[in-house]
Amino acid sequence: MTVPRIQLNDGHSIPQLGFGVFKVDPAETERIVSDALEVGYRHLDTARIYGNEEGVGRAVAASGIPREQLYVTTKLWNDDQGTQSVHDAFDASLERLGLDYVDLYLIHWPSPARDRYVETWHAFEELRDSGRVRSIGVSNFLVPHLERLLGESDVVPAVDQIELHPAHQQPATTAFAEEHGIAIEAWGPLGQGKYPLFELPEVADAAAAHGRSPAQVVIRWHLQRGHIVFPKSSTRARMAENFDVFDFELGEAEMQAITALEREGRVSSHPDEVN
Ligand code: NAD
DSSP: OOOOOOEEETOOEEEBBBBEEETHHHHHHHHHHHHHHHHHEEEEOGGGGGGHHHHHOOOOHHHHOGGOOOOEEEEEEEGGGGHHHHHHHHHHHHHHOOOOOOOEEOOOOOTTTTTHHHHHHHHHHHHHHSEEEEEEEEEEEOHHHHHHHHOOOOOOOOOEEOOOOOOBOHHHHHHHHHHHHHHHEETTTTTTSSGGGGGGGHHHHHHHHOOOHHHHHHHHHHHHHHEEEOOOOHHHHHHHHHHOOOSOOOHHHHHHHHHTTOOOOOOSSGGGGGO
């Protein structure tokens, strides 16, 4: 199964479908990520705050998969924003992962109350220049945060990783990102199991029409919209189901019906409030 790649604004590319490990128990991470790699995932999305970078690293090491075939993202936690603290936090993440570089490093939240994300971004530029990070990006940045960053740096983030699913599509942020060549990564692509996406008739009907599951329909919708996604599951059967989405396509009317489900259905926190 070949996963398409999305071209980033810095010359690198990223597998469009990956595997996320938010809320994956550190004690189980190695087993779960090993399952995901066996299923075929090659793109892993973790973060310092998830507490499971070691488990991800152990699964990567045990897999024997050549490093260049894997794509690993991790994220800087809010209390490590700054200059020296970024370098220290990055070194520690790299050590926990057991890697000598990561493919993508993200500022996890803008944390506006700290007012340090511009300084933090400049430290990210240094990390990229050092070669130990291939691409740098942001997460949970809305238009005002992106505008400020672009006004104070020549380096445009490669990605913005934001909460995005059919009920919460963030049109302003995605339009701004598209205009500036920033790829969108959709976190919580299935609504984190908190938003009842799977029961909506627009999703259920498309699933029935294609003989697929509602989760597969929602993942397909993301892929056809051009988002990068990494749904999370601890169950191997669901990991396989979520990866098995490249042999069917939603029609124009199905895409439009699901896109019409937008209703500002945020399931997590507003980025201005996570400090
Ligand atoms: P998600 O939308 O991927 O939902 C995961 C939940 O959906 C699972 O726990 C399970 O309950 C359910 N599920 C998964 N596959 C299913 C299937 N086939 N059928 C039925 N139910 C299924 O939510 P997420 O894990 O929060 O988001 C994905 C990834 O995004 C995370 O693991 C993490 O890597 C990233 N993320 C980033 C941020 C951020 O602030 N940058 C925040 C949250 C998540």
